[in-house]
Amino acid sequence: MMTSPPVVTRFAPSPSGLLHLGHAYSALFSANEARRRGGHFLLRIEDIDTGRCRREFEAAIFTDLAWLGLEWPEPIRRQTDHMADYRAALDRLKAMELLYPCFLSRRELNAALSAPHSATHGQAAVFDTDRSMSESERTRRMEAGEPYALRLRMRQALELAGDLIWHDIDAGEQCAAPAAFGDIVLARKDIPTSYHLAVTVDDALQNISLVTRGEDLLHATHIHRLLQALLNLPTPLYYHHRLLIDRSGRRLAKRDQSLTLRALREAGHTPYDIRVRVGQTEDIGSGH
Ligand code: GLU
Numbered sequence: 001m002m003t004s005p006p007v008v009t010r011f012a013p014s015p016s017g018l019l020h021l022g023h024a025y026s027a028l029f030s031a032n033e034a035r036r037r038g039g040h041f042l043l044r045i046e047d048i049d050t051g052r053c054r055r056e057f058e059a060a061i062f063t064d065l066a067w068l069g070l071e072w073p074e075p076i077r078r079q080t081d082h083m084a085d086y087r088a089a090l091d092r093l094k095a096m097e098l099l100y101p102c103f104l105s106r107r108e109l110n111a112a113l114s115a116p117h118s119a120t121h122g123q124a125a126v127f128d129t130d131r132s133m134s135e136s137e138r139t140r141r142m143e144a145g146e147p148y149a150l151r152l153r154m155r156q157a158l159e160l161a162g163d164l165i166w167h168d169i170d171a172g173e174q175c176a177a178p179a180a181f182g183d184i185v186l187a188r189k190d191i192p193t194s195y196h197l198a199v200t201v202d203d204a205l206q207n208i209s210l211v212t213r214g215e216d217l218l219h220a221t222h223i224h225r226l227l228q229a230l231l232n233l234p235t236p237l238y239y240h241h242r243l244l245i246d247r248s249g250r251r252l253a254k255r256d257q258s259l260t261l262r263a264l265r266e267a268g269h270t271p272y273d274i275r276v277r278v279g280q281t282e283d284i285g286s287g288h
Contacts, residue, residue, distance in 0.1 A: 005209065006037075006039040007039030007040070007209050008034070008207050009041050009212050010030065011026060015061055020252055024275075026212070026241065027070060029212055032282050041072060044202060045061070048080060049191065058078075063262075079202065086193035086201055089197055093231070099150045100150070102148055109129060127155070130151075153183060154182055157178075158226070160229075161226055166238055167237055168239065176226060178222040204231075211238045212239045215243060216251070
């Protein structure tokens with residue numbers, strides 16, 4: 001009889017600030033999903049944004065999550081330790097002629113865009129920006145050592161990948177529709193990878209079989225599904241959970257300093273209080 005491999009979930013925070021109640025919910029949600037399915041829960045540190053990420057926040061993540069009662073196997077994966085993995089994925093896409101360099105600033109891009117805007121995050125989707133730059137201009141900028149981003153040729157990528165679906169535990173079968181995002185940046189000017197590329201590669205390398213994350217990242221799954229197809233990576237199951245909101249109906253954000261786990265701990269709240277508050281009271285281990 002074939003036995004299927006155990007479920008693996010992950011919580012993947014960016015150490016760009018202190019964790020707050022919303023993170024506690026997301027981390028506990030992920031750990032509980034793994035436990036309920038007899039699987040494993042991993043912690044990953046997503047620190048590619050080196051301008052915003054700090055080791056002190058990473059240390060605070062470990063402290064806060066351990067305080068909550070979460071356990072995870074060591075060593076954890078820290079993205080900046082694995083830049084070669086992202087480079088390899090970019091090389092593969094490059095060999096497929098799916099990448100092009102883009103020197104343009106956001107301002108230059110807006111000026112170059114004449115097509116009707118299909119808005120994504122309030123910004124126009126970008127297509128074929130390389131067409132708006134002459135070969136001589138490109139050569140000049142390269143020789144001047146100007147930094148450039150690497151963008152995905154979305155139209156060609158879609159042609160290659162064909163129709164794509166993924167399964168969301170909450171929402172059921174979903175059709176991936178990444179076209180609206182245009183030629184997404186896969187390597188930033190300042191960082192030789194991007195959130196989308198790094199997450200997709202990591203989830204595959206870590207054998208994540210159930211991606212749990214907030215519904216604010218639902219849009220990203222359209223892109224990740226496409227990258228999986230292009231890079232020949234497996235597609236995990238997804239579970240996009242609701243977001244916690246504050247009393248005024250706004251989603252919790254890093255600016256709510258009083259709701260950081262550190263502040264709540266220092267104010268005398270217990271890990272159990274936090275679990276009750278975020279509605280994740282299942283016993284997840286030895287933590288309380
Ligand atoms: N690092 C991302 C964040 O902190 C989460 C990535 C993911 O779960 O896919 O928002």
